[in-house]
Each structure stands twice: as structure tokens, then as C-alpha cells.
Amino acid sequence: METLKTISGYFATIGVAFTVGFLFMGFRRILTARVQNRVGPPIYQNLLDIIKLWSKESAINHGLMQHMGPAFSITASVTTLMFIPVLRDGNWFQNFSFEGDLIFLLYIMVFGQLGMALGAGQTGNPNSAIGVSRGLSQIVGYEIPFVLALTALMVYHETTSLHEIMAAQDSIGGWNIFVNPLAFVAGIIAFLGMTHYTPFDVPFAPAELASGPPSEFGGKYLGMMMTSGSIFAFAKLTLFVNLFLGGASNLLELLVKALALYLIPVIIGIVTPRFRTEQAILFFWKWPTIIGILSILWVVWMR
Amino acid sequence: MEINDKDTLTIVEHIKNFARRHSLFVLAYGTGCGAIEIPPTMTSRYDAERFGIVGRATPRQADVLLITGYLSVKTLKRVIRTYEQMQDPKYVIGFGSCTINGGMYWDSYNTIKVLDQYMPVDVYINGCMPRPESVISGFIKLQQLIKAGKADGWKKYQENLDWYRANQKKVIKNWNMPDYNW
Ligand code: SF4
Numbered sequence: 001m002e003t004l005k006t007i008s009g010y011f012a013t014i015g016v017a018f019t020v021g022f023l024f025m026g027f028r029r030i031l032t033a034r035v036q037n038r039v040g041p042p043i044y045q046n047l048l049d050i051i052k053l054w055s056k057e058s059a060i061n062h063g064l065m066q067h068m069g070p071a072f073s074i075t076a077s078v079t080t081l082m083f084i085p086v087l088r089d090g091n092w093f094q095n096f097s098f099e100g101d102l103i104f105l106l107y108i109m110v111f112g113q114l115g116m117a118l119g120a121g122q123t124g125n126p127n128s129a130i131g132v133s134r135g136l137s138q139i140v141g142y143e144i145p146f147v148l149a150l151t152a153l154m155v156y157h158e159t160t161s162l163h164e165i166m167a168a169q170d171s172i173g174g175w176n177i178f179v180n181p182l183a184f185v186a187g188i189i190a191f192l193g194m195t196h197y198t199p200f201d202v203p204f205a206p207a208e209l210a211s212g213p214p215s216e217f218g219g220k221y222l223g224m225m226m227t228s229g230s231i232f233a234f235a236k237l238t239l240f241v242n243l244f245l246g247g248a249s250n251l252l253e254l255l256v257k258a259l260a261l262y263l264i265p266v267i268i269g270i271v272t273p274r275f276r277t278e279q280a281i282l283f284f285w286k287w288p289t290i291i292g293i294l295s296i297l298w299v300v301w302m303r
Numbered sequence: 304m305e306i307n308d309k310d311t312l313t314i315v316e317h318i319k320n321f322a323r324r325h326s327l328f329v330l331a332y333g334t335g336c337g338a339i340e341i342p343p344t345m346t347s348r349y350d351a352e353r354f355g356i357v358g359r360a361t362p363r364q365a366d367v368l369l370i371t372g373y374l375s376v377k378t379l380k381r382v383i384r385t386y387e388q389m390q391d392p393k394y395v396i397g398f399g400s401c402t403i404n405g406g407m408y409w410d411s412y413n414t415i416k417v418l419d420q421y422m423p424v425d426v427y428i429n430g431c432m433p434r435p436e437s438v439i440s441g442f443i444k445l446q447q448l449i450k451a452g453k454a455d456g457w458k459k460y461q462e463n464l465d466w467y468r469a470n471q472k473k474v475i476k477n478w479n480m481p482d483y484n485w
Contacts, residue, residue, distance in 0.1 A: 029352070033350070033352060036346070036347050037347045038346075038347050038350040038352065038353075039350055039353050040350075040352060040353065041352050041353060041355055042355075045325075045326070045355055048321070048322045048325050048326040048355060049322075049326045049328075049355075051318060051319065051322035051326075052319075052322040052323050052326040052366070055319040055322065055323065056390050056391065056392070057390075057391045057392060058390045058391045059390060060363065060388075060390065127361075206358075206359075206360045207360070209360075210360040210361045211359070211360045211361060211364070214364070215360065215361045215363065215364075216361070216363055217363060217364070218361075218362075218363035218364050218389070218390040219363075219390040222363075222364055
């Protein structure tokens with residue numbers, strides 16, 4: 001009975017993640033449309049796109065690795081999700097979180113993109129190759145402020161467990177966004193890079209690279225990638241809610257906090273043009289990195 | 304209840320069909336004069352995204368191929384290759400009188416006249432050039448055809464491939480297409 005409950009909990013987590021993910025993306029499309037003085041698609045448009053892609057009757061592939069790429073990416077998204085406790089307490093949605101999960105997440109979060117890179121490499125499309133090289137360079141850029149921000153939190157709370165970090169932020173005044181504002185700024189700028197929205201969307205630039213890494217992927221492969229994208233978006237948002245906004249004790253609270261956080265990259269994305277790769281990397285290595293180092297100094301000095 | 308009994312299957316088909324007609328990824332092959340009508344159709348003034356119509360950059364991801372005007376023989380070769388790279392089910396929309404009967408290029412020495420002989424066209428939009436309103440009404444027509452299950456040009460292309468190939472090779476003299484799988 002217990003096992004059954006645990007297993008259904010995992011599936012429920014994946015279901016919630018997927019639903020929230022595509023609804024948020026639909027919300028982003030509507031918001032973008034409104035800013036551009038348009039009506040925009042219905043909020044469930046991304047679900048329709050995904051169903052449409054899954055029901056395509058042919059899907060070309062150029063070899064084993066192209067077949068594996070999207071599978072890697074969806075595996076990585078689900079694994080990332082499985083190691084993030086979705087709610088701060090209760091039995092549901094705790095998944096596999098363990099002591100030291102933060103370190104593990106640092107590793108697993110880039111796995112999906114590496115899988116995508118391998119898959120895109122097999123297609124032999126030059127646009128994919130350029131997109132992959134840009135994407136991997138950009139990872140090198142934003143991982144540094146991200147790790148610095150996480151290190152600041154780990155030093156401050158003297159733990160590498162997400163649960164304990166959440167437990168330490170028991171009141172609004174104790175949220176890390178207020179206690180460690182510098183770490184939050186560094187983390188959220190790294191988060192902008194992770195979402196791949198403008199200004200950091202140069203790996204996927206549709207008008208320039210024909211959408212970059214996925215340019216040879218059609219049908220079910222693209223559907224798999226979009227599914228994985230929805231799940232991963234939710235996983236990242238939950239991670240940031242847990243880290244900086246004190247986690248959530250029910251799903252509604254989580255949705256509100258995640259949406260508030262999601263608005264930051266979306267709004268910045270709507271009003272900014274695109275950085276070139278080297279501009280993006282230089283940006284990441286300059287301001288957020290400095291802020292991240294300052295946040296560590298601040299934490300060390302505070303303790 | 305059995306998973307695959309008749310009723311459930313119909314529901315699945317229903318959902319698939321709904322998704323297919325409300326999510327049309329468009330590859331605009333900007334030939335002829337029509338390419339200039341695509342930006343206003345997609346952007347703020349006419350907002351085709353309302354109907355789930357969004358542009359895509361590569362044939363692999365696209366569902367609808369827009370042929371926006373006259374096709375020279377040289378371009379036809381590229382268009383055929385593009386069309387064959389798209390994944391089924393796929394649809395073609397022909398813009399303007401040039402794709403229907405040659406339009407004002409009917410006696411030109413290097414354009415094709417009737418697009419339907421070289422690839423299956425699901426919807427024609429007449430005009431020279433059709434305005435964004437008629438482009439959108441063409442898309443709505445395509446949605447109706449998909450709903451009725453009549454937008455099956457891609458099946459016709461597979462069934463009558465020999466006929467289409469013969470026609471294509473008749474006009475394209477230097478037929479040295481690379482070997483690729485589609
Ligand atoms: S139909 Fe008219 S507008 Fe369209 S390509 Fe032909 S000449 Fe140009």
C-alpha cells in the first residue's frame with residue numbers, strides 16, 4: 001500500500017509538472033502577444049502543439065544518437081524533478097530528495113542539454129552544430145554565478161540539503177530573498193540564462209540559426225523535447241522557490257510563488273533584444289559573478 | 304472497457320484531429336511577391352497566432368508549406384526537396400494566381416504554371432496578391448478540410464509519386480537530387 005502510494009506520488013508529480021509547465025508557457029505566449037498589441041493563442045496552445053507533434057505519422061531520424069537525444073533530455077528533466085521536493089512538508093510530492101541533493105542537482109541539471117547536444121550532433125545539420133556550440137558556451141557562462149549563489153546559501157545554512165534550507169526559512173522575514181539578497185540576484189540572473197529566453201536565446205535564434213539544435217528534429221522527437229521543456233521549466237521554478245522563497249506547503253502557494261518568479265525572465269525577455277554569445281558570456285562572468293562573490297563574502301562576514 | 308474498442312479510438316482520433324487543426328506550424332517558402340504578405344499576417348495587425356498558426360524555421364518541424372507566388376524551375380527543385388523533408392501529415396497552401404494557372408507569368412520561359420502538377424496543393428488562395436484577410440480565410444479553409452479529413456494531399460503524393468516525379472523531371476532538366484531519406 002505504501003509503495004503504491006509512493007509510486008502514484010511520482011506520477012502525480014510528473015503530471016503536475018507537465019501541466020503547470022505548459023500552462024505557464026501558454027501564459028508567456030499570451031503576455032507576449034498582449035505586449036505586442038495582439039490577442040494571442042489560447043492558454044492551452046502548447047498542449048495542442050505537443051499532442052499534434054506526438055500524433056505525427058512519420059518521424060525521421062539519422063541514426064541512433066538522434067533517437068537518444070530527446071530521450072536523454074526527457075530523462076534528465078524527470079530525474080531533476082524527482083530529486084526536488086515539490087512541497088516543504090507532508091508525505092506527498094517529496095520524491096527522492098536526500099541529504100546533499102543540492103550538489104546532485106548541480107550535476108544533473110546540465111545532463112539534458114548535453115544529451116540534446118549529442119543528438120543534435122548526429123543530425124549533421126550545420127545550424128545544429130552552431131547552436132550546440134553556442135548553447136554549451138552559454139552554460140559555461142551562467143553556471144558560475146549559479147554555483148556561487150548556491151554556495152552562498154550552502155555556507156549560510158551549513159547544509160547541502162534542500163529540505164533543511166527550506167526548513168530554515170520558516171517565516172517571510174527568513175526567506176533567502178531577504179536574508180541573502182545578493183545570492184538571489186546572482187541566482188536569478190543565472191536563471192535568465194537557463195530559461196533561454198531573450199536576451200539569452202542565441203543558441204536557438206530561429207531567424208538566424210533555423211532554431212539551432214532542434215532544427216533537424218520533427219514529429220515525435222520535437223514533441224518529446226517540448227514535453228521535456230515543460231517538465232524542466234517546472235523543476236527549475238520549484239528549485240528556485242525552494243531555495244529563495246521558502247518553499248511552499250501546498251500546490252496553490254507553489255503556483256503563486258512560481259508564477260511570480262517566472263514573470264521575471266518573461267518580462268525581461270519581452271522587452272530586450274538578443275545578446276551575442278560572447279556578449280552573453282562576458283555579461284555572466286562580469287556582473288552576476290561579482291555579485292555572487294560579494295554574496296559569499298557577505299555570508300562569511302555575517303556568520 | 305477495452306482500451307482499443309471502437310469508441311475510445313474515435314475519441315483519440317477526435318483529439319488528434321482537434322490538435323492538428325489548431326496547431327499549424329508554418330514554413331513560409333518566400334517565393335514571388337507573396338512573401339511580403341506573410342509578416343503582416345503573423346504580426347500585430349492580423350495576428351495569425353490566435354488560430355495556433357506560428358512560423359517555423361525548418362521543414363522538419365513544419366506542417367504547412369506556403370508557396371507564396373510564382374516558382375521558377377530552379378526554385379521548384381528546392382521546394383520539392385523542402386516538401387519531401389516535412390513530416391506527415393503535411394499540407395500545402397498555394398498563394399495567388401501564379402500557383403493556380405501561371406498568372407501574369409503564364410508565358411514565361413522559366414516558371415512553372417500549374418503547381419498542382421508537381422506537388423499536391425490542399426488550398427489555393429486566389430488574388431494577385433491575396434491580402435492577409437484572405438490568407439487567414441485560406442487557413443480557416445484548411446482547418447475545415449482537416450476537420451473533415453479531406454486535407455490528404457500528402458497521401459496522394461505518396462500514392463502517385465511516379466506521376467509527380469515524371470512531371471517534375473519533365474521540367475527540371477538537371478535532376479541530380481542527393482540521396483536522402485524522407
Ligand atoms: S500572383 Fe501576382 S502577386 Fe502573386 S506571385 Fe504572381 S504576380 Fe506576384
